[in-house]
Amino acid sequence: MFDLPELRRHIPLVVALGVDSIGTGISGPLLLLFLTRVADIPLQQAGLTLSATFAVALVVPALVGQVVPGLGGRNILIAAQVLQAVGLAGLLVARDLPAVAACTLVAAIGQRAFWSSVFSVIADASDSGPAEDKDRWFAFTNMVQNTGYALGALAAGALLLIPGDLPYLLAISTNAVCFVASALLLLSDRSARRADAAPVRAHRLPALPYLGLIGVAALFAFCSTILGSGLGVCVVDGLAAPAALVGPLLAVNTILSAVGQASAVRLTRRRSRVAVMVVAGIIFAVWGVCTAALGLAPAAIIVPGLILSVLVYSVAELLHGPRSLAYAADAAPPGQRSTYLSWFQYSFALANIAAPGVFAATFSVDPGLPWIITSVVALVACVGLVLVARVLPPAAARPGRAGPPSPGA
Template sequence: MARAATDGDTGPSRRRGRPLLAAVAVDALGTGLYLPLSLLYFLEVTDLNLATIGVLVSVTTVVTLPVPIVVGRLVDRLGPRLVVAGGQALQGLGFLLYLAVSGASSLVVAVLVTSVGVRVYWSSVFTLIADRADAEGADAKDNWFARTGMIRETGGGGGALLAGALLAVDSARVYDVLILGSALAFLVAALVVVLAVPSTPHAPPPAEGHSGHRALLRDRPYLALIGTCAIFALCSSFLALSLPVYVVQGLSGPDWVTGPLLALNTLLLATCTAALTRFVRRRLTRVRAMAWAGGLWTLWCAASAAAVLLPSEALVPYLVAVVVCYSVAEMTYGPASNALAADAAPAGSRGVYLAAFQYSFACADIVAPALFGLLFSRDRLLPWVVVGLLAALGAVLMLRLERRLPREGRTPDHKGGTRAVVPEIAE
């Protein structure tokens, strides 16, 4: 049976999308190059201690939280392409400023510019991807978000591996080389977006009073979607945060195993997301796919807690299965949530809505470290109990939201194929 044009991966449409995929890849490479450095770079180039650096970076990052509010309006007025490029350029400039960091003031300036660039990029790139998908067909969003997610994992993982290999060289100049490499990657990505990514149709903002933040604040189903996705984003951020500490301190397991387990997660996300997304999309609506992801995260938490009952010789293969369960949840949730958030946004207000949707991830990034630290310090199983219950709650909330969000999906037909369900907003 021939594939429908909505697959969005054939002929001229695919070629027109390649520059955007290339820009995402180069951007991810820049992030990956810096990832192993993180706070280590500031310890190397300043006399500040780790606690002071951590506070300065955290406070400066929190200051940038209002940025998406402004970015969403810019995207709706100007279109997302130039805004995405601006965010990448700001990140490139910020990393160039890293090379001049010598104390607290210069550190704050460099982190502030970089963090603003990060907020601008993530508050606009999903609108650019959604607009690109719209140009290829009504059902192309899931595929596009899956593909870009895989590219981000590949680019970020490749950059981190390269940085790790270079850091093995005992030279202070390696830090400057990696920072400069990150800066150039972001600047090149910005040039690719400006010069090579084609413009796509972008609906103009509706009349005043029917768009923007006022309309968003009246859209209770969408606000509920953001809140529910904040729960899922917390689940999504918990693996890298909790696994190293839990394995070594909670399970007395080998400290070498966390690296391969996290690498396994990255490998699965980088290679299997698109195939799993196609499989799920043929069988479930996006809402139900997200609810299934919540159920899988609940299972992941229960299985992680049950690891305390295992003998030491069974621990490593068991943890491999646990990480696979987490990865399937992540691959199921990511493309479906981004596609649903894009389709649930009114025409002409997608920039504001998707920028606001990014607060689900921002809130999770702020809450997750403190939540894990507080819970784990009381009992090694408490984080899994709390996050598992939250994941189950998220699944229930998604099912309750189903009638209030756009009705869409792919429903099996009597021939064993699939048919599209026309989107419709429920009253």
């Protein structure tokens, strides 16, 4: 069932990613509640503070891209975990808005630095095995992170059974401990590949074709992100279905993501990465149309229709996720992979900013409109990917046939 990469030399890295995800799953759903109930920050101010700190942290990928060739992705990853631990530990004692804002900013910078360096660390790990391991590595680490987040979210739900402020304090402190444990595990990992040549100086911006890939990836990421942004509102307000459906529907997606990515890579191993991602985009487009059509369906069809919708969405995610990351890694020029992957983080950041706003603005016009727009975005992403692939290294599209590992990555 599981087509695993070569893991023996990288157990600390894999465990570190799992521990990080468990901690994030515990505190992530409760952070806003912590700020309002424990720190006693008004809801509007708390939400604005989180949004503002996340926005300021958008400069981090560009900065990481400049320093990662010299410092190494693993060292930046360790620093990112320490920053997140410090930020969350500070929240345990911060009780006024400026102090809370400072702590959340430190944590947000650490979070963005994590995502700006983790892809290059995973790509480095994949270089120690067979060439085709890169797709397997990204699939496997996605599975580990999704599983960890799901376990953490279950733990967060259990904590809420405890009355008072204690659940929120436990969630934040546990996540801080998880970040420290993750940093220590990464520090103990001696398997990181050392550069065998002088690192190439980081450019301020990736080359134009790679910027095109980042733009296309942002469109795909929008399709992936909008479900989490809008499913609850869609179920309750758009389809008048029970709110209790939202949790199980998201759980189905999480479980499939946790167990299915390695199998998806194995089943599509004879297809090029670009072809698999285009198929994923078409499935995203079909999913959007089907979800929009639920607004016209009889009441008896709503629940099975929602289940089918989430299943179709999950298939698209399973096909797209590992291939996209592996393609981004192999499309980077020699000696610049870590820098380019830091910039690639902007595709996710832009999608996370755009999806909630687009959903809110279009849902108020018509409940089916966000999903139709998602279908259009998916088809545009498919066309864009085909065009961008023509000016990127052809070998990057073929799993297991990319060029040699980039020194200094």
